[in-house]
Amino acid sequence: MADDDYVYDEASGEWISAAEAAARAGAADIVEVRDAVGNLLADGDQVTLIKDLVVKGAGQTLKRGTLIKSIRLTGDPQEIDCRHDGIKGLVLRAEFVRKR
Numbered sequence: 001m002a003d004d005d006y007v008y009d010e011a012s013g014e015w016i017s018a019a020e021a022a023a024r025a026g027a028a029d030i031v032e033v034r035d036a037v038g039n040l041l042a043d044g045d046q047v048t049l050i051k052d053l054v055v056k057g058a059g060q061t062l063k064r065g066t067l068i069k070s071i072r073l074t075g076d077p078q079e080i081d082c083r084h085d086g087i088k089g090l091v092l093r094a095e096f097v098r099k100r
Contacts, residue, residue, distance in 0.1 A: 035098050
């Protein structure tokens with residue numbers, strides 16, 4: 001599309017330039033994941049649990065204050081993928097962690 005082309009934005013109900021529409025579409029793909037206190041999380045961050053959590057299927061409880069290293073974002077704004085000793089495929093809700 002040329003810069004002088006306009007497209008109709010259904011979300012705002014306005015005609016916007018094609019360049020602006022492309023920028024909005026690119027920004028929509030970025031998912032922000034925030035911890036319990038509002039800090040922005042990123043891949044590789046370290047987090048601490050703020051609550052005791054019973055891990056379904058593993059038969060163990062992760063205690064408050066447990067350090068989780070090297071998290072990965074899943075694309076869901078409420079979930080993070082992480083590793084812990086003896087637990088494979090651990091997915092935690094972002095509301096139960098705090099960034100270190």
